[in-house]
Amino acid sequence: MQMVAIGLIASAIGIAIALSIHWFPADAAKQDHPIDTLYDVLMICSVPIFVLVATVVLYSVWAFRMRPGQEDQDGPPIHGNTRLEVIWTAIPAIMLVSLCSYAYAVLHDVEKSRKNEMVVNVRGIQFAWQFTYPLGGGKQVVSNQLYLPKDRPVRFEVTTADVIHSFWVPAFRMKTDTVPGITTQIRVTPTKLGSYPVVCAELCGLGHAVMRSTAYVVTPAAFSAWLARQQAPPAAAGGGGGGGAPSGAQLAAVGKQAFTSAGCGGCHTLADAGASGTVGPNLGTMLKGQSQDEIRQSIVSPNAKITKGFPANVMPPNFAQTLSKQQLDGLVAYLSQVSK
Numbered sequence: 001m002q003m004v005a006i007g008l009i010a011s012a013i014g015i016a017i018a019l020s021i022h023w024f025p026a027d028a029a030k031q032d033h034p035i036d037t038l039y040d041v042l043m044i045c046s047v048p049i050f051v052l053v054a055t056v057v058l059y060s061v062w063a064f065r066m067r068p069g070q071e072d073q074d075g076p077p078i079h080g081n082t083r084l085e086v087i088w089t090a091i092p093a094i095m096l097v098s099l100c101s102y103a104y105a106v107l108h109d110v111e112k113s114r115k116n117e118m119v120v121n122v123r124g125i126q127f128a129w130q131f132t133y134p135l136g137g138g139k140q141v142v143s144n145q146l147y148l149p150k151d152r153p154v155r156f157e158v159t160t161a162d163v164i165h166s167f168w169v170p171a172f173r174m175k176t177d178t179v180p181g182i183t184t185q186i187r188v189t190p191t192k193l194g195s196y197p198v199v200c201a202e203l204c205g206l207g208h209a210v211m212r213s214t215a216y217v218v219t220p221a222a223f224s225a226w227l228a229r230q231q232a233p234p235a236a237a238g239g240g241g242g243g244g245a246p247s248g249a250q251l252a253a254v255g256k257q258a259f260t261s262a263g264c265g266g267c268h269t270l271a272d273a274g275a276s277g278t279v280g281p282n283l284g285t286m287l288k289g290q291s292q293d294e295i296r297q298s299i300v301s302p303n304a305k306i307t308k309g310f311p312a313n314v315m316p317p318n319f320a321q322t323l324s325k326q327q328l329d330g331l332v333a334y335l336s337q338v339s340k
């Protein structure tokens with residue numbers, strides 16, 4: 001009776017602690033709630049089992065420990081207890097079957113297709129994410145940032161250019177591996193405005209830790225505006241100008257913006273942009289004396305020339321696709337200017 005009382009109290013405390021901890025990041029999609037509830041239910045079921053096992057083990061170690069003079073003795077012969085064995089097989093079996101059924105129902109719910117679904121193609125590349133928005137009529141928008149309209153169901157069609165990665169937005173809970181040769185899918189309905197980290201959750205090489213991007217959940221109007229901006233001819237993009245070639249200062253300003261939005265600072269140090277990454281070379285010193293053509297080559301084909309002391313194949317090779325022409329020109333102008 002004492003053990004049962006201790007077990008009950010310990011379970012209650014354990015469950016209270018488990019439920020009071022906020023285990024997950026922001027709750028930003030329709031899929032989050034059922035998954036978080038499932039997790040809570042699993043905690044409520046597993047804490048008492050842990051307490052039961054730990055209590056019995058600790059009690060047995062203490063109560064049935066070997067005493068001096070018992071070194072050579074065998075334990076009492078035990079012939080089994082059919083009723084007890086039926087009980088301890090049946091209860092876990094019932095629990096497992098019910099929890100599996102519940103988990104299956106949750107999976108079915110979060111994976112089901114919803115009306116008015118938008119498709120975004122996600123491509124994993126060592127070491128970057130590329131998001132493609134099919135627009136119909138063969139047109140598409142390619143970006144290295146993920147923009148999504150709030151409350152619109154999205155189906156991600158996930159592929160890879162090389163190895164196995166894993167596409168994961170923790171705030172959306174859903175995650176899927178990118179697998180060479182096949183297309184995998186996940187569905188998400190973002191429900192909360194904000195920006196959330198996109199990460200790679202499968203060790204995929206030297207740059208795995210920096211294979212990150214950002215998911216922006218914006219209003220439908222802001223999303224349409226963003227999509228239109230991505231399609232706009234370079235001169236109209238960036239909001240400035242009004243025809244004619246952009247001036248050097250304008251280009252450099254666009255470039256500085258691109259430096260931030262493309263995430264260059266995650267890996268490179270550049271004082272002017274407030275960046276202090278150390279995965280790749282320090283751009284403030286390395287680009288000194290380089291021509292604009294050399295800088296451009298380093299951005300679009302990073303493996304063409306590798307700086308001493310840094311490994312190849314870490315910098316994403318797809319900036320020529322994910323940056324617009326104007327962003328790329330701007331980035332070259334900006335980097336050439338600040339490294340003079």
Ligand code: CUA
Binds near residue numbers: 164201202204
């Ligand atoms: Cu891609 Cu880890």
